[in-house]
Amino acid sequence: MRSATLPCALLAVLLAAPAAQALPSAASSLAAAASGAAKRSHAKAIDEDSESEEAPPARSAEEDDAPRRKSRPADDEDEAPRRRAAEDDEESPGPAPAKARHHRTAEEEMGEESRDSAEERLSGLDEPGQGMASGVVTGLMFLDGPTGSVTTFAMGIDFLANVGRHFFPPEDEFLHNGLYAEFSYLYTWFSDGTTGGGGVPTNGQVKVRSSLHDLSLAALVGYPLPHVFLYGKLGPVLFFEPVSMSVEGTDTSFTGVKGGLVYGVGARTEFFLTDQVGANLGFELSRFRRSYLNDTMAIFHLDIAF
Secondary structure: OHHHHHHHHHHHHHHHHHHHHHHHHHHHHHHHHHHHHHHHHHHHHHHHHHHHHHOOOOOOHHHHHHHHHHHHHHHHHHHHHHHHHHHHHHHOOOOOOOOOOOOOOHHHHHHHHHHHHHHHHHOOOOOOOOOEEEEEEEEEEEEOOOOOOEEEEEEEEEEEEOHHHHHOOOOOHHHHHOEEEEEEEEEEEEEEEEOOHHHOOOOOOEEEEEEEEEEEEEEEEEEEOOOOEEEEEEEEEEEEEEEEEEEOOEEEEEEEEEEEEEEEEEEEEEEEOOOOOEEEEEEEEEEEEEOOEEEEEEEEEEEEEO
């Protein structure tokens, strides 16, 4: 019995030895697996906590709109002043940007002056002639004298210049076409004398012959109508009056010189036959003041315009 038990114990020891060696490795494997599972669960818990901290819980659309609806009036109140300020900034012009100063060159200065002078030269090219006229003057002179008035025939020449045309631009129509200067020379003569009593000539007969030379320089200022120039006339006159007197056959001569004034009114019309030659016709009533005497003349002008 004892001999049979010994072999069985040895067999059991031999079988148990591999199992004992495998038991610690299995225990270590189980411990490692448990440790890995614990680490994974811990890491998962950490991830969930971080996600819960980063992402807040989802809220409904109504919950999200409620704070915006409550805060919108205040936002509108804050936004209104900003909108008005922005509109005012858009409407009010800002300071003009500074422009670079341009220095004009000598060529530009000369170019502008040449253009201005060219415009002035070309401004009167469409007007015929040179604004001048000259011709003959004729009419009746009513001379005033100590013994009464004398009616006589007078004639002469005149020269007319449109000074306004040469000194004022065409845009100033009144002065351009309504200012003239006139130089005129008039000549007239008359005779007078006395006889004896009863109209019978005697040796006491007196004969007087006088001639009158009028030199005048007058300004004509008027209103230019389309075809007629109405004007007033004023200027100084120089009178030369040679006198020849015969008393009882004795001749005596002398010359008187006086200064005076001419004034009057008139009308002239002018038309051109070509671009440079035309006719200037006029009628005038003038008075010549000689000291205390006043001579009146009805004058007709027959001039050639050029």
